[in-house]
Amino acid sequence: PAVHLKLLVEGEEESGSPHFRALVEERADRLTAEAVIVSDTGMWDEDTPTVCTGMRGLAECEIELYGPAQDIHSGSFGGAVPNPATALARLVAALHDPDGRVAVPGFYDGVAELTDTERDLFAQLPFDEETWLRTAASRATAGEAGYSTLERLWARPTAEVNGIGGGYQGAGSKTVIPSSAMVKLSFRLVAGQDPEHVQEAVRGWVEARTPDGIRHRITFAPATRPCLTPLDHPALQAVSRAMGRAFEKKVLFTREGGSGPAADLQDVLGAPVLFLGISVPSDGWHGPDEKVELDLLFKGAETTAHLWGELAAALR
Structure with missing residues (x-):
């Protein structure tokens, strides 16, 4: 050749x-x-x-929150000690703002914004949203305001909850304050973002939002650069x-x-x-x-x- x-x-x-x-x-x-x-x-x-x-690119983490040393009775202690499952729910709820942007301070540092030429090229593709939704096994689109579906998929960073758990999840009821709760998050990164910077931003965000009486641990998997x-x-x-x-x-x-x-x-x-x-x-x-x-x-x-x-x- x-x-x-x-x-x-x-x-x-x-x-x-x-x-x-x-x-x-x-x-x-x-x-x-x-x-x-x-x-x-x-x-x-x-x-x-x-x-x-x-x-x-990709950054992944698992966040664990710990409260009481063991599951404790919600009647005897509920309303008087911090609940790690409640703290975790508040943490996840704060992950995005009302416009669908990731609310972690510093997350968007360095993001390469789409040019008008790139947006025009994306728009030239024969994209049918209804067909795409069937492929996605979903009923509606969602995401960051101000961007099309393809722009969200290809050129915007994201934060997604991959799994969440804590407390009693078996049949029937068990009225406890759980000792721990966890969530798995993944962040898709775009050109201009540095995975290590994103990881540190997420660490700081979790630490700032962990209430008194709750201990946290965050573990990151190896990251992939965009x-x-x-x-x-x-x-x-x-x-x-x-x-x-x-x-x-x-x-x-x-x-x-x-x-x-x-x-x-x-x-x-x-x-x-x-x-x-x-x-x-x-x-x-x-x-x-x-x-x-x-x-x-x-x-x-x-x-x-x-x-x-x-x-x-x-x-x-």
Whole structure:
């Protein structure tokens, strides 16, 4: 091909890629590159070729609140000692403001705001909200005010409750003040956000909202950084041209709402990360009947064949 190729196979993406960055840093001299191509994305649908320009990052935590040393009787002690389940409910209720923004101070520091061009490109996609809601098994959209559904998914950071519990949850009743309660939270991050800064902001927010008589513990999982390639980057334009040649259609641009380790390559190697994937939502990712459309697979191979020459010219 018109460029030198180095292949890196990553097998921990579904578990947060805990060892990936260390590997990239250790082997950085062998991985030097002018551009990185990642295949772990897809297209909008079978008839709409698209190039992904970035992925959100991820920070996860578990918050535990502790009150009495054991469950105690709500008749004998209720109303006179702090209840960790009540404190947790108030904490979760304070996670968002009335406009759907994350209410953690400092959470939005550094967020890269959408440009008018990016919003226009998102709007060009054939998005049908009713169809999307059926895919989401949901009855209504929700989220940060002032943004469309796609903008919320791709370009805005989020905070979600993944699980919550505490106290007695079996059959019947048990009138206790529980000794503890917990919640699991995940934060999707966008370009410009630093996971470590977000973690510290969440720590401070939890500490400030933990009432007297309640002890808290917060545990974070390994974080994933967000990544974004500028629309005008020559390497990204090379991917778009290669796909356009193969599909013989106008190529649109998307982002991914999920997360992956691509930002580690971008950070350590100092090279733009480009996404080239031909999978489509109907492929049933992670399902027992996951598939690939052969016509698209062949188009992907053709795109790749065009890409090497396009990249060589763009990065010359």
